[in-house]
Amino acid sequence: MLKTVLFKFVLAIYFIAWSPFLLIGLVSKKLTSRFIISDARGVLFLLRTICGVRYKIFCPPTEENGIPVQPNDNVRNDGKAIIASKHMSIMEVAILVTNIQNPFFILKRELLWIPVYGWAFWRMGMQPVNRNRGATNMKKLTHAVANKIMNGQTLIIFPEGTRVKPGHPVPLKRGLMFLAQTLKLPIIPVGTDTGLYWPKRGRINSGVAKMYFEPVIASTASLDDIREAINRHSA
Numbered sequence: 001m002l003k004t005v006l007f008k009f010v011l012a013i014y015f016i017a018w019s020p021f022l023l024i025g026l027v028s029k030k031l032t033s034r035f036i037i038s039d040a041r042g043v044l045f046l047l048r049t050i051c052g053v054r055y056k057i058f059c060p061p062t063e064e065n066g067i068p069v070q071p072n073d074n075v076r077n078d079g080k081a082i083i084a085s086k087h088m089s090i091m092e093v094a095i096l097v098t099n100i101q102n103p104f105f106i107l108k109r110e111l112l113w114i115p116v117y118g119w120a121f122w123r124m125g126m127q128p129v130n131r132n133r134g135a136t137n138m139k140k141l142t143h144a145v146a147n148k149i150m151n152g153q154t155l156i157i158f159p160e161g162t163r164v165k166p167g168h169p170v171p172l173k174r175g176l177m178f179l180a181q182t183l184k185l186p187i188i189p190v191g192t193d194t195g196l197y198w199p200k201r202g203r204i205n206s207g208v209a210k211m212y213f214e215p216v217i218a219s220t221a222s223l224d225d226i227r228e229a230i231n232r233h234s235a
Contacts, residue, residue, distance in 0.1 A: 004051065006050055007050040044094050057095070075216055084158075089200065111126075142178070166195040166235035176226065
């Protein structure tokens with residue numbers, strides 16, 4: 001437990017120390033993105049150094065029995081897709097930010113009100129959502145997301161809408177399915193067990209956290225299909 005307390009203390013100081021850099025980065029989106037990514041790498045470094053938590057990413061095979069997998073209806077020629085990830089910890093956020101090119105998340109708008117960090121999230125291109133606006137909000141959200149994707153960004157979404165404990169999956173929000181079908185984007189499910197190592201509350205445990213990128217599934221997939229893929233290798 002001592003390592004957990006030390007890590008959280010050092011992490012708080014680390015976030016404060018990065019604030020001036022994020023303020024400087026606000027002059028441009030590119031600079032802000034670089035600082036946010038560097039910030040996330042630092043979080044993973046502290047987690048590894050203080051608590052002994054590392055991570056490993058697993059990707060689906062590109063061949064079956066030595067034969068290259070042929071493109072199918074699930075794969076777009078331009079390679080664009082929505083990454084739908086299990087959300088258990090801040091850890092997978094840091095992992096995804098540092099390993100996905102030009103990422104952006106859909107997040108509740110209140111997070112953008114956080115001094116400095118919220119401003120940096122906005123400058124980087126994160127997409128806020130007002131959960132109280134219903135169908136009207138979804139239309140605006142879809143238009144904003146489409147523009148970002150056309151500009152080369154990659155959408156990462158946590159379809160459960162919140163961090164969950166290992167072994168306690170919650171229903172997926174229908175927003176993911178709506179976006180995928182409206183924008184005709186396939187989905188890359190991502191499972192993880194980060195919650196075993198860096199839980200929402202409690203002690204941080206040393207070990208190797210795993211991120212599983214599952215095979216791409218079609219934009220027309222059902223919520224059950226998506227949930228099964230995300231939870232296939234999740235804790």
